[in-house]
Amino acid sequence: MSRVTIAAQPIDTNALRKALQQPGCGGFCVFEGWVRETNEGREVSGLDYEAYNELAISEGERIIDEAVQRFGIADARCAHRVGSLAVGDTAVWIGVVSPHRDEAFRACRYIIDQVKQRLPIWKKEHYLVGESSWVACAHAPADEHDHAHQG
Known part of the structure; x- marks a missing residue:
């Protein structure tokens, strides 16, 4: 099963959470991004x-592999919506499990930051007044958190 999904259907957070549960893990951290x-x-x-689905999935898998190696987490999942979303919809979900909470928190932050920087996903906002506009999905410099997470 792929650890990364890109889909038009609403994100099934319960199924993702259940897929991550492991008896040896006491730390679970999740990030949900809402419209x-x-x-x-x-x-x-x-x-x-x-999104460019195939590339987004393969790059997302690389990001999770990096998080596993870098932070020593047990596993992670990432789901991102495509298509039309309304205010309040979940656009992205990241879940991480590890034996301890610190690794889960740090890896979760790393994964969402890298997803925003590296995945070929584009966002078009529709405004109540005026036109629609394509906007950047990235909000932090690519290596801002790389320095903060180095040992």
């Missing part, structure tokens, strides 16, 4: 995501 009603002072009515 918000404003961005940079503009009211948003919804958005569309597009």
